[in-house]
Amino acid sequence: MGLLDRIFFRQRARTGSEEERRTSEAVGRVLAMNPRLRNARHYEERLTRVLKTSLNHTDSLVASLPRPRDANADAWSSDPMIRALFATPDDLAQAFSRSEELRAFFEENADSAEAYAVLGMAMNERHVLGVALEGDSIRRDVPQTTLCFSDHRVRICSGSEASLRGEIARRMVDQLALEGFASLAGNRRDLLRQSRALIEERVALLERQGTGMRAVVGAPSVTESDELGRLQTLMQENSQALAKLRVPAQQSEIELECVCNVFSKPSDHFYVQSRHVRVDAMNVVHPEGSEAGQEIELHFARIPGNPAVVRAFVLVRFPRRELLPGGLHIDAAMRAL
Template structure:
């Protein structure tokens, strides 16, 4: 099934006419396989998913194609590119991170025969801001204990490694499409969990209602000065009715086929909500301290790109190319231990 995605996201498939019908059909089947295969029992499932899936495919193609050209990630670029200096605290830190990138290690292990001098991919990081106390020069006076915001980047990852820019972008499109499918699956799981919780709540309320009736609260509340009133039964009955209405007529924790298909179509039909990018401008000094708009900056503005989702996830991304010579080999633990032991 992954093979069709490679064809789907080739440059020729993303022309003015968009992906062809056969490839969209294959994308529909992948979405169904990864979410709820039961919907195939609905004779019109392909027709109902065609437009949302085509919209999702068009979106991820446009999103990845709009990313800037890859930037070299190396010791040399650390000295010339303010973004690389912001992403890594030092050259040693840069090499340490490159040596620990899981996807790059996997790529080198399985694709060692590819004669490429660079590894293309997408650098992904988490931007962190924390309040610190620092010093600030005001005229000729040094002010201490000034509240400042320090910006740093952590949780570096390098995804979709490939021997070429074209290969990396194609892999990113595949991953972006699968990301949308994952969100559809999460939506199905959330709806199912909601029904389970409602069923549980309804059982508890029925037990409460039975207890209220068995205890004769309606009379007791009129005779006893204990703060209870006869609204308990009415409130429980009203809440049960509300839950029954929300559960609908299905009478089971499983979603109906139409409901499940609607959930899948809704998520894939709004791809920009679940995955998109936007520009981010940062003004930092050489220490990584955020500057106000009116403050001068020797490093200038950092033009960054943020990947975001309605899930709340936000990451700074940078299409990159890593010269192979910049990636340190992992230490041979056995060899090092043998040398240490003599």
Template sequence: MLRFLQSIFGGVEQGRYPESLVKAAIERAVDGTDPWLRALSGYKKKLRPAVVRAIDHVVALVNALPSPIAVSSGSYGSDPRLKAFFMSTAEMRQILGSDRNLADFLKEPAAAASQVIALLMMEMQERVGFGVALSGDVVVHDVPQVTVSFVGHRLIDPSENEEKTRRQLMRRAYDHLLSIALGRIAIVKGEREDLERRRALLNAKLDLLQRGGWGFDETGSAGVPPSAALEEQLAQIEAELEEVGGDDRMLDVYLGIVADVLGRPEEYLWSGLETLIVDRLGIKRSEPADDAPELTLGVLYNSVGQNRVVTLVALPGEELRRAPG
């Protein structure tokens, strides 16, 4: 299944997709969220416009990534981006050498290629502290400083060529949209299950009160609400259940959630650029200098508040194969 999903984005051009791709993407949307959606008449027709919109988005998103940057022991000293991403050549080697996705790829026959292309993904962290600075010829102490560091490095979808990596990233971006839709479905299901539990509990209490002859007692006893109050609470829960959706229309609600996420993908997953100026020690500066170049970073954002710095990288195959396992 995974290999098939990676292949469905092969050779696509934005806005021009074979019917097989659209059909596969529709079925993937159902499999990735709630397979019971197939019970709905016309689910393919309802999902199709949203799915095409989502494909448009992920293709454009991935195609907008700049060409890979060279990441090797030799390129570290000459690329200010690598100096920002990694504290040293040794740290870079250690991080790459411990990456599980890369290790798994290097076990495949394709690892014999001259280079490996992957998406490097990291989290940028900022920490406020105090240091020293020059004011003219005077050294000033306890100056507020922001130190920038990059953590959580991961290599995503390594392969032997750039086209294949981009194709895999399109599939991954599409699946990420589905995971957001699934999260929203889970919230709705949880809300409904909670309301159902509360309704069952109140019904049980009301039944006990009525069987116990409390029907005309509006005061109740300690800790037990009177029947009128229980009936009012039940009415409120019934209204909330109606708003969430009855049993006969929950699949329609879930289908609507999937169509909404895929139909407005730019609101759930998007990319942008951030400018960063840091010196060799990772201290953030307001103006670029010889020891603090201005960097433009690609950042991937999603609707649940996550953001990661991303860049395509090209790793030398021979150097990777020489590295100790």
């Protein structure tokens, strides 16, 4: 065997072992969310098989996301995408500085000059009457569409782009697991009433904790330490109740089958979409081909649940030097309203 052949086989072995490690980790995360799946026959083998399909899907989604954009005052002046998301550079600094997760990252990583993060936000399209320039004339009361971004939140951050993308991929798998459990809660025919109620409660508790993609895109979830502690207690009580519940062996098979059905068809349950739009400095939308404004690419994730939410998001790189001092606890104030 030549040198190139040996290199090829070593690389393939490393790739194979990495895939096995990730699949095994994903199986462990799913079982931690619902330990009762262990009661089904060959549960590990069956989960491993379908999770490989889900991991391929999530890997493709994560790979399709653009490189992180710089999010700072200079970028607001030069990057039309960042400018579209914030009315002023001060708004940008305040939005990032009120993230407790981002502040905690910088406190725990004193040598990090920057953080890689996901900025999630709500986007609304408003139909208004505005002013437009046509040749040398100014027209008033012109129907226009403007984009409005609000509720900016940063919930996950990391020290590198690679680790941030890895965390996003793990959260996507968690989201699919939640969908599998939700399908169990909605199974009115085959599951026992008490079991269905406990699973439904578990899904609600996991969602309130920010499990899955809700934290990635900044959808509202419980973050106060006292409330998180209470939720953890409720989760433990729920786990104990599920463990004590006596159910027929066939029901364990049904539960695993429902979860595997979701993992085997991940694109049916979770997706990320992109949209190209041309906007000017006032976030007025202009038609394709127009010379006005500049084109930006927006990404959206639809997060199933009760209720389902759609959030815009962008991967960013935020510098420590622009973190405002004093600890703006605006997130807590907003949640109290």
